[in-house]
Amino acid sequence: MRRFAWLVFPFFSIGCGSSGANEAQPAGETDAAVGDGAVSTQALPCDVDAILEKNCRSCHGASTKFGAPMSLVTLADMQKPSPSDPTKKTWEEVKRRINLPADSPERMPQKPNPALSASDLATMNAWFDGGTPARTGDCAGTDAGTVDPTPKPLSCKPDSQLRPKSKWAMPTDTKDVYVCYGVDYETAVKKHIIGVEPKINNPKIVHHILLMQSDTAVDGTPFKCSEGSIAKWRMLYAWAPGVGSFELPKEAGLPAEPGKSHFVVQIHYNNVKALPGEQDDSGFDFCSTTELRPNDADVLAFGSMKFSIPAKGKLDMTASWTVPGGVPEIHAIGTFPHMHQLGKSISTTLHPKGGGTVDLGTDPAFDFNNQFFGTLPNISIKGGDTVKTRCVWENPTSSAVGYGENTDNEMCYGFTMYYPKVTISPWSWMLPAYLSTSTVN
Numbered sequence: 001m002r003r004f005a006w007l008v009f010p011f012f013s014i015g016c017g018s019s020g021a022n023e024a025q026p027a028g029e030t031d032a033a034v035g036d037g038a039v040s041t042q043a044l045p046c047d048v049d050a051i052l053e054k055n056c057r058s059c060h061g062a063s064t065k066f067g068a069p070m071s072l073v074t075l076a077d078m079q080k081p082s083p084s085d086p087t088k089k090t091w092e093e094v095k096r097r098i099n100l101p102a103d104s105p106e107r108m109p110q111k112p113n114p115a116l117s118a119s120d121l122a123t124m125n126a127w128f129d130g131g132t133p134a135r136t137g138d139c140a141g142t143d144a145g146t147v148d149p150t151p152k153p154l155s156c157k158p159d160s161q162l163r164p165k166s167k168w169a170m171p172t173d174t175k176d177v178y179v180c181y182g183v184d185y186e187t188a189v190k191k192h193i194i195g196v197e198p199k200i201n202n203p204k205i206v207h208h209i210l211l212m213q214s215d216t217a218v219d220g221t222p223f224k225c226s227e228g229s230i231a232k233w234r235m236l237y238a239w240a241p242g243v244g245s246f247e248l249p250k251e252a253g254l255p256a257e258p259g260k261s262h263f264v265v266q267i268h269y270n271n272v273k274a275l276p277g278e279q280d281d282s283g284f285d286f287c288s289t290t291e292l293r294p295n296d297a298d299v300l301a302f303g304s305m306k307f308s309i310p311a312k313g314k315l316d317m318t319a320s321w322t323v324p325g326g327v328p329e330i331h332a333i334g335t336f337p338h339m340h341q342l343g344k345s346i347s348t349t350l351h352p353k354g355g356g357t358v359d360l361g362t363d364p365a366f367d368f369n370n371q372f373f374g375t376l377p378n379i380s381i382k383g384g385d386t387v388k389t390r391c392v393w394e395n396p397t398s399s400a401v402g403y404g405e406n407t408d409n410e411m412c413y414g415f416t417m418y419y420p421k422v423t424i425s426p427w428s429w430m431l432p433a434y435l436s437t438s439t440v441n
Helices: 047-057 075-079 090-098 118-129 430-434
Strands: 160-162 176-189 189-198 206-214 234-238 250-255 260-270 283-289 298-304 313-322 329-336 345-352 358-364 374-381 386-394 414-417 435-438
Touching: 047 118, 075 090, 090 118, 090 414, 160 176, 176 283, 189 234, 206 283, 206 358, 234 283, 234 298, 234 329, 250 283, 298 430, 329 345, 329 358, 345 414, 358 374, 358 414, 374 414, 386 414
Parallel strands: none
Antiparallel strands: 160 283, 176 260, 189 250, 189 283, 206 234, 206 260, 298 414, 313 386, 313 435, 329 374, 329 414, 345 358, 345 386
């Protein structure tokens, strides 16, 4: 099935995707010639340097970003002890992880970025197997193909900002922390939000960032929040390195009704280097318009709320929901597969009553620390169609685990952004998951 360009969602020892032009050096510049045509003994071979520049240094540059624990810039960097296993050199861990299967959560570069091409992988493996030699010549003509990994600006002009009341001060004795804050969005007339742009203000410690909506106001001062708190708020969008901004199709917008709409931002911070004095006030920018589009967009959840994962066991389950005839045709435009810490894989598929199968969001190697948002190409879902969500868990604990909001409970949700918003009564965003029937595979 089709893989989507994802968020979410990131990693403990990570290898990010396309290189950042803002902090990483151009290929070869860090290992510059040292006079009379001589080359530094710390210079990486030109082809190896270009591959790392293109695929890894948006995080693993001279100044590391997004929680990366080490630089991958010089030969000395590659020869240092690996942060994840000091008995091995960094290049040995790099070799292991770039050669992992595409569906491995440890693979580098990590999703949403693609794996190395076959030719780049062959080049890297030849260098590893050859003893990781230094560069022996100049890099004339070598093009690392650098691109800026930060989210591209929206085509519309943002007119609203979601920011905390104060900056979050990152402690040095905590590597990972989830922080939330709320923002009330006020408008005198109905508006449509048509674009969402992540604004990452401190890439040294920001790991990923989620946008949610709440029925009630949430404190605007940053506070530590539960990793599973998205269960009580509706997921709208998620950003991780490699994911861009999101613009809704011209047919729809997220409604902001007169009065106050309540948004929540959750940020995962990763400070593996215990950097002192780091602060952050990352958030989102919105484009909105009073020229309303034809449809309101909304989010619903396919999947299941009824399951039990046996102690010391595995559960492979498919939840099915057939769309009632009274539900109007909807168009799916975004997807966010979501489980908790025991989740191993999740997929949501549409089975039209006329036959066939359409992917609505697949994550074959689910990683709770690397969740993400993907766009869908305006997929029509009609009455009589069936939507199936397959979830696989492994439970190493001595107790059975069922559905719940806390991280020591589990979930099986295929969050889906769609239009037009369903307004029939009774309706809830969780109704498809609540009414689904499940079978064990």
